[in-house]
Amino acid sequence: MDEDIWFCTTYHGRTGKEEYRGFSISGRVVGAAGGESCSVKNGGPSNVEVELLSPSGDLVSSVLTSSSGSYLFTNVIPGKYELQASNPDIKVEVKGSTQVELGFGNGVIDDISFVPGYSISGYVVSQGNLILGVHIFLYSKDVSEIKCLQGSAHGPRQEAALCHVFPTTRVNGFSVGGRVVVGNDMGVEGVMVIVDGHERSITNNQGYYKLDQVTSTHYTIKVRKEHYKFKKLEKYMVLPNMASIEDIVVVSYDIYGLVRMVSSSQKAKVALTHGPDNVKP
Numbered sequence: 001m002d003e004d005i006w007f008c009t010t011y012h013g014r015t016g017k018e019e020y021r022g023f024s025i026s027g028r029v030v031g032a033a034g035g036e037s038c039s040v041k042n043g044g045p046s047n048v049e050v051e052l053l054s055p056s057g058d059l060v061s062s063v064l065t066s067s068s069g070s071y072l073f074t075n076v077i078p079g080k081y082e083l084q085a086s087n088p089d090i091k092v093e094v095k096g097s098t099q100v101e102l103g104f105g106n107g108v109i110d111d112i113s114f115v116p117g118y119s120i121s122g123y124v125v126s127q128g129n130l131i132l133g134v135h136i137f138l139y140s141k142d143v144s145e146i147k148c149l150q151g152s153a154h155g156p157r158q159e160a161a162l163c164h165v166f167p168t169t170r171v172n173g174f175s176v177g178g179r180v181v182v183g184n185d186m187g188v189e190g191v192m193v194i195v196d197g198h199e200r201s202i203t204n205n206q207g208y209y210k211l212d213q214v215t216s217t218h219y220t221i222k223v224r225k226e227h228y229k230f231k232k233l234e235k236y237m238v239l240p241n242m243a244s245i246e247d248i249v250v251v252s253y254d255i256y257g258l259v260r261m262v263s264s265s266q267k268a269k270v271a272l273t274h275g276p277d278n279v280k281p
Contacts, residue, residue, distance in 0.1 A: 044069015
């Protein structure tokens with residue numbers, strides 16, 4: 001027996017008392033099944049939260065359904081209750097009364113919670129990149145009809161599709177980094193990175209920068225720092241699977257200084273020559 005009852009009694013005028021822990025309430029959430037190709041005909045969804053509520057709506061206990069859709073409440077004292085089943089990703093319909101009255105015995109609930117169907121989701125990608133604007137059609141050999149808000153439309157097959165979806169999900173973007181360097185592969189600090197005319201990032205002391213919330217499209221990437229001239233990336237394709245953006249290289253930079261002469265009438269010529277390869281400009 002599933003009952004868990006403790007009791008003790010006394011007799012012939014002695015003080016007596018009886019104590020019990022409670023009984024069990026069991027049931028299941030029934031899942032929709034398709035045609036003959038569906039291997040599970042009498043099962044249910046897992047991880048559906050079933051709540052046992054008092055008549056005033058207070059939570060008494062909650063459990064999750066098993067892999068077969070069943071649930072079990074233990075140590076429930078006799079009384080009146082309400083049942084409520086929910087899952088954020090699954091629609092649960094109720095057919096029948098959700099009120100439960102438990103006496104001095106275990107209770108088995110009739111099938112009152114049903115899942116009419118499930119969601120199918122996924123992505124269409126090419127080389128790791130999301131492909132937008134693709135029409136998705138759902139077909140079945142042994143399911144003749146399902147509820148579909150978008151309608152069936154005209155699919156690529158001769159037979160009618162059960163459902164049709166035109167993805168409208170917005171791609172929020174991804175992050176990708178790059179670097180601004182001089183010819184000897186040394187990073188340039190404090191460079192403003194401008195993407196399609198908008199200031200988006202500044203390089204660190206190693207010349208690295210990061211761009212957030214970009215999508216798979218062509219960008220014009222320019223950089224700016226006083227006394228420097230840089231190569232720019234025009235119509236540069238940014239992809240989510242790329243390791244980094246191509247390095248942006250310094251094309252030229254200004255050199256300035258001061259020569260002090262003994263006499264203001266004297267003149268001097270300043271010549272610019274190449275220095276050691278390991279000397280930073």
